[in-house]
Amino acid sequence: MTLHTGIVVFLILGVLLIGVAGYHWLAGLGWVDALLNASMILGGMGPVDTLSTVPAKLFASFYALFSGLVLIAVMGLVFAPIIHRVLHAFHMEDDDRP
Numbered sequence: 001m002t003l004h005t006g007i008v009v010f011l012i013l014g015v016l017l018i019g020v021a022g023y024h025w026l027a028g029l030g031w032v033d034a035l036l037n038a039s040m041i042l043g044g045m046g047p048v049d050t051l052s053t054v055p056a057k058l059f060a061s062f063y064a065l066f067s068g069l070v071l072i073a074v075m076g077l078v079f080a081p082i083i084h085r086v087l088h089a090f091h092m093e094d095d096d097r098p
Helices: 002-028 031-042 054-089
Strands: none
Touching: 002 031, 002 054, 031 054
16 A cells, blocks of 8 residues: 555656646746646646636646546556455455356
């Protein structure tokens, strides 16, 4: 569980860093506003600031889709060891098949 949690933390920090950099350089937001927008998108809440340029809007669109895929991957990494232990508790192994 510790290994999976560590991987998840680094994955989320990396994706958040991508979002902050994109909002800062493409949308022209300050670092704190870029962090706020990236955090809100990554958390599934939506953007805070209105974007006016086409590159910023395209980045926000792709970042939102990417964040959704990261959420699915993170949930898989978090729940994989738990589900594995549950299956072992029920003795659901490949060797038990007839």
